[in-house]
Amino acid sequence: MSKGFRELSWAPIMKYFIRIEEAVKEFKGGVVNLASGSPDVVPRPEEVMDAISDVASRYWGEVVSYPPPGGPRRLRDEVRAYLASQGVDLGGMDLLVFSGSMHALNVLSLALIRAGDLIASENPTFTDSLIPMKLHGASVRPIALTPSGLEGLARGVEGVKALYVVPTANNPTGMTYSAEARSEIAELSSEHDFLVIEDDPYRALASTPPPPIVNYCRAHTCVYVGSFSKVLAPGFRVAYAAVPRELSEVVMKASEVSLALSSLASLVIYALLRKGLVARYAAEGRRRCELRLKALVDALRDYMPYAALWAEPRGGFYAFIKVPGVNMDKVLDEALRRGVSYVPGPAFYLDSPDLSTARLSIAKTREDDIVRGVKALSEAVKSVAPGPIT
Ligand SMILES: Cc1ncc(COP(=O)(O)O)c(C=O)c1O
Missing domain, CATH: 3.40.640.10 (Type I PLP-dependent aspartate aminotransferase-like (Major domain))
Structure with a gap:
């Protein structure tokens, strides 16, 4: 085995997916997926x-x-x-x-x-x-x-x-x-x-x-x-x-x-x-992303009082949130227990990870479930936050 490969562990994003998959198996009620990088498939x-x-x-x-x-x-x-x-x-x-x-x-x-x-x-x-x-x-x-x-x-x-x-x-x-x-x-x-x-x-x-x-x-x-x-x-x-x-x-x-x-x-x-x-799938997918991102941003505004959106997404799958003072890696276990998954921000940093960040994805999840997921995430954040944050 080459030296480089010997030193390679699972890619950071995959590590979180493995952790999420294990928790999802345990959870009986169905987990709202705010973690996926794969789309809901449009082609029939x-x-x-x-x-x-x-x-x-x-x-x-x-x-x-x-x-x-x-x-x-x-x-x-x-x-x-x-x-x-x-x-x-x-x-x-x-x-x-x-x-x-x-x-x-x-x-x-x-x-x-x-x-x-x-x-x-x-x-x-x-x-x-x-x-x-x-x-x-x-x-x-x-x-x-x-x-x-x-x-x-x-x-x-x-x-x-x-x-x-x-x-x-x-x-x-x-x-x-x-x-x-x-x-x-x-x-x-x-x-x-x-x-x-x-x-x-x-x-x-x-x-x-x-x-x-x-x-x-x-x-x-x-x-x-x-x-x-x-x-x-x-x-x-x-x-x-x-x-x-x-x-x-x-x-x-x-x-x-x-x-x-x-x-x-x-x-x-x-x-x-x-x-x-x-071209038709792309148009359908784009429309879907717009509707779902709007549902996500609205829900964050309604239920995550201290969540600061880093940037208003203009399409695609993702929004990146920062919850100052809260370790979003720790929040993940609580979130999974409450029935929502996401990928903590540290997976995406090349150095000095900002622990208070998280990637939320709408790729696989419809509007009503997105709202349910954000509510659960908000509860999980509050349960881990060092002090009252509402
Ligand atoms: C920015 C970026 N590049 C590459 C990929 C990998 O895509 P592919 O399935 O074409 O290998 C992804 C998948 O998440 C991605 O987000």
Whole structure:
């Protein structure tokens, strides 16, 4: 076993999911899920079955073969058109298909990261994404993500090889970076010659987001990563990354090492895109997110007197709350006993975790259950708070 892997424990987010799953088994009354990063699935089984039989009859040879390097050309072209319809301008970049964006990030790390590289990252963030870079010997410099943006960004990116950000409906904060912040990142990347790794799986579920950072990067300084996990379902394991043309060969070669892409899954996504179904699922999903986030924010206002919303979410799955003076990791056990789950904020910090924070997700939960969950959470917070907080 490699040294890096020996030292790797479960990713912090997964540790909480294991703890939640165990408690949920014990709890008889049904737990309100404010923890999930996976969506309520919009596609209907018969639509997926149609897509499967469609690709099996038309492209059987491709379905049963290894996928070509970079993924099936027909899917790559269709994804490009899908992204263009959302205002994502990939210019002359190459778009490659992967088996989930975690696979894309693994391959990118294999292709681009060397031991000793320094990577800057927003903090808090989706910490899982940085694990492959660390395994390849990179160290990570956190840059604080605050409601007014990335603090000390210009200093933070000095000497780095890459900057990792989730700028749209951020996981975990729900924040969406402003157009100005995006353009500043793009400018700094060409000035200081680092690569922006823009991880953007929630764009289709965000309410009128600004253009992606890649649109501002005219000097081949961005890798744009996206996924169908949040719009369709994570089980398909189909995602994509657009890379500057000069990097595409090395990234394709790195991808061939694992050859993880499923031809069947890729072509099913192709068929769903061709039929315009993915656009319909995205619109349905977005509407659902808006209604549920509104229910969440209203319930927090009504039942969590001391909860400060870090940022008003504009779509996607998440809101990040801070309850000053209260340890939200400790609150989790009480919350689970009262029938609600969530992920404590420390799972998302690269250093100095703020224990008083928590990620609440609406991905799998309807409005009335969200209200029930927030009420239970409020009771749990009060039971753990050191003094009266109402
Ligand atoms: C920001 C971010 N990146 C990547 C992923 C992983 O997505 P995939 O299922 O495509 O591997 C997630 C899932 O939660 C995420 O939130």
